[in-house]
Amino acid sequence: MQRRILLGAGIIVSIVLLFKFCEFKKEDDSSLDYNTNLIQQQIVNVGKLVVTEGHFAEVVTYKDQNKYLMDMVSFEKKAIVIVNAEVTVAYDLRQVKYDIDEKNKTITIVNIPKEEIKISPDIKYYDVEQSQMNPFTGDDYNKINKIVRANLAKKIEKSSLKSNAKNRLISELSKILILTNSMGWKLKYEGNVIESETDFNQKMKG
Template sequence: MYLLIFIIIGFVIYKWVTSDKNTTSTEYNTNLIQQQIKNVGKLIVTEGHYAQVMTYKDQQKYLMNLLTFEKKALIVINADVTVAYDLRQVKYDIDEKNKTITIVSIPKEEIKISPDIQFYDVDQSRMNPFTGDDYNKISKKVKEDLARKMETSTLKSNAKNRLISELSKILILTNSLGWKLQYENQVLENEQQLGEQVKL
């Protein structure tokens, strides 16, 4: 009889001690992961510089094209372009029971194009002078050209690589603690999978 009581008491004590340790361990791991996500939550900026030269021409014609007034200029453009990810806006969910971190959403990249436009060899007439509309059209065209160039350059891919590098810090930690990291309903096991899954 006494032996049975001792066994029951021993079992209860064992379960209590084991349960307490598991809870403490889970809370510790959760705090570590939250701290890592906080460390990753920053603004990462990838910068690029572009230079180009273009010629702008415009004609005004009168009297059934008998009179033509032309204006033209050589335009030199130097532009700074930045691609930024604000990782402070990453949304995630922590499932302590299943030891799973789910990345809910990743912010879209913010692209900023800042061109410095200089005019040279300006040739114009009183009948067709350069106006604010010309400068606006040139500025719009320059930004469109730069946006196209940026799409075919390595700037965006470099920015994405930096994003993946930061997010992989969470992946490394979760793996080391025996947790799982998932995004878009897929469990991510390595940095390559993370890079393939994060399509921006």
Template sequence: MQKRIVLIVLGLLTIFFLFKFCEFKKEDTSTIDYNSNLIQQQIVNVGKLIVTEGHFSQVLTYKDQDKYFLDLISFEKKALIIVNADVTVAYDLRQMKYDIDKKNKTITILHIPKEEIKISPDIQFYDVEQSKLNPFTGDDYNKINKSVKANLAKKIGKSSLKANAQNRLISELSKILILTNTMGWRLQYEDKIIINDLDLSQKIKM
């Protein structure tokens, strides 16, 4: 009889501990899901256009000649051109790709979109000289616009505009890094574990 009571007690204890174990496991999974949702929300929050703006000015002279009769006669057109351009450098983080590994508590950034450079030039013509045989045409304006954008692209490459945009990108992604570190998760960019802002900066600027 006593043996039977002992077996019943042991059985009840076993059921009790199994129940508590399952309950514990359920809470742990719930916490992981909660943390995962918070991190996803933070990624959504930074998933916006990160924009740096700049302004550039330049002055150039456009010349063109039409020649006739073995180059004995020519008709020239020229103009002084003043360009003021607004330039934006943006990252559309809505296109960022990432993976959430709940088991290993790791967020892996798989892809960060390249910067988008938009040049909006305002072109003004001064001291325009032309003839009826060689007037300004739409083709001239297209050539000028193409030349202006090419020159501005060189200026942008030598300026700090792209570097400033990268710094803003790093600042936004650091918000994800802070959150993952706070929750005991890891942030990984491709094959590198990101420990701090310096790691993030080095990886992005590679």
């Protein structure tokens, strides 16, 4: 009789322990699902277009000359070109690719898109001089447009516009870093754990 009682008590204890284990497992899985969903939602919130704007101005003198009769006769055309350009540097964060490792509680940024640079020049012509033998044509305006865009591209490279845009990009991505840190997860990029905005800066500017 006593054996039966002990055996019954042992079975009851085993059932209780099994129930507790299953309950603990369920809570752990629920917590993991909650954390993963929260991180995925934050990624969706960050996924937007980040745009940095700048204004540039320049003056270009355009000249072209047609020569005839062994260069004894020439017909010149020229113009002063005033350029005011709006430039935007954008990152489409909807194109950022991530890998979520629930087991190791790690978010890996797989790909960050390159910046998109858009130049919108407003070109005005002054002091235009031409002749019937050498008039302005569509080719001239195409050449001027190429010269203007090339000059603007050089100015953009020398300016702080691209670095300002990259700083805004890092600021947006850091929202994910703050969340992962607060939840005990890790954020990785290019094989390294990202622990601060400084780490982002070093990886993206290095």
